[in-house]
Amino acid sequence: MLRTFRLTIGYDGFRYAGWQVQADLPTIQGELQRAFAELTGERVSITGSGRTDSGVHAIAQVASLTTDAWRSSDAALGRAINTKIPDDITVYRCEEMPVDFHALRDAVGKRYRYQMQIGGVRDAFDFRYFWHHHVQLDIEAMRQAAAMIVGTHDFACFQATGSERKTTVRTIHDLALTTGQGRAGQGHLIVEVEANGFLYNMVRNIVGSLVEVGRGKHPPAWIEELIAGRDRNQAGPTAPAHALFLLRVDYDVQPLAAPQSPR
Template sequence: MPTFKLTIAYDGTKFSGWQAQPDRRTVQGAVQDAWQKITSESVQVTASSRTDAGVHALGQVVGVSSATHLTAEQLHRALNALLPPDAVVKRVDAVPDGFHATYNAVGKRYRYRIHNDRCRPLFDRDTVWHVPQVLDANAMHQAAKVLIGTHDFASFQSAGSERESTVRTISCIEVRRVKGEHESLLEIDVEGNGFLYNMVRIIVGSLVEVGLGRRDEAWLAASLKACDRRQAGRTAPPQGLCLMRVDY
C-alpha cells in the first residue's frame, strides 16, 4: 500500500492541538477529513509530534498509508484546496512502506519566541510569550549549556504522558536577541533526538528565571540532576512554541 510523507505548517492558535478529539478542532482531524473527501478513505494519520493546543508548526511531519492511485503532486494540490486557512501542506512525498513519522524520527528542532518589552505585542500576540521585565539573553544562553548532552530530563517533564525512559540528548540550545527593529524579540532554539511532554516549554520557563536574575547556572544544573519536576522552573505558555523541523 502506498505510503506518503506530508510536511505540514499550521498556526495552532485556534486548534485544540494535533491529536484528534471528539467535538474539538484539531490538526489531525482536519487532515483526516480532507483526506477522506479526496480519496473516500477513512485513514488515521501519524505525526512526528503531538503538539498541544496553541503550539505552532512550520515543519510537522505526517505519515499516511493509502490505497489511492493519486500522485503525491495531486494529493498536495487537493489537500491545500480543502484544508482550513490556518494549515497548509508544504510538500507531499512518496516514501517506502513501513515509514512511521513518529518512530523513524531521529531529531527535532523547536523554536520558542519571547516578546521582551514593557509594551505588550499586538500583531504577533498569538505566537510569542510576553515577558515585560528585561531578560539577560547572554546569561540564558550560557546557563543553557549545562543541558546540552545526554541527560535524564525527568525534572523537565510534565505529568500526563509518561515515557519508559526520561533520558534524552540535546545537541544544541541557542538563546539570542534578534537584532534590528525587533530587538524586543528573543528566540530560543532547542534541538535534540526527542523530547518529553512539555520539555521545551519547561526549559524555556527555567531559562527565563535565569534571564530575570532570580536563578543562575548552578541552579539549572542542580534542577537537572534532581530528576524532580518541582525543582525546575515554570512551564512557559504554548503560543511561543513552534516545531521547526524533523529529521529522519
C-alpha cells in the same frame, strides 16, 4: 496497492486543540483526516511525528498516511488536500515513502523555536506568537544555563506529567539563544532547541526554567542541580504554548523519488 506518503505541514495552532483528534474540538490531525476522507471516501489515521499541544504552531510538522485509495502522484495528493483544509493549515510537501515509513517511529531528531518579547508595548500583530516579558532578562546568564543543558542527560526535571516514557534520557545537540528587534524596536529573544527526541512539554519547561535564571531568581548553576535532582516540581514554570513552533523533523529514511511541491 498500499502506498505511504509523508506530508510536511505548516500550521497556526491558535484556534486548534493541538495535533491529536479530540471529540468536538478542532485539531490538525482531525482536519487532515477529514480532508482525506472527502477526497477518497476512505478514513485513515494520519500519524504525526509527535503531538503538539493546544496553541502550538508548526513550520514543518511531519505526518504519514498509508492507503490504497490514492492512484495519482504524491504532489497531486498534496494539492488535493490543500483544497480541503482551512487556510491556517498548509501541506507544503508530499512525498511517497517506503510503505513501512512511520512519521513517529522513524524520526531521529527535531528542532523547536520559542519566541519571547522583552519589554516594549504589546505588538498588535505578533502577540499571538511571542511570550511578552515586561521586565528585562539577563540573557548572558540564560546562555550560561543553557550550555549546561546541552548533551545527554536524564531530563525528568523537564517532563510534565501525562505522557510517561520508558526513559527520560535524551540528547540535546543544540540550545541557542539569539536576540533581535521587532517592528517597533521591541527586544526579541529566540530560543532554539534541537534534540534526538523530546519529553512532554520539555521545551516549554526548559524555557520556563531559563527565564527564572534570566529574572535573577536562580544562578545558572541551578540548572545542573535540577537535572541531577530529576524533580519536575523544583524546575521553573511551563512557558505558554502560543510562542512555541516545531521547526523541523529529521529522518534517515529517503523518499522513493525526488520531493515534489504540491503548489
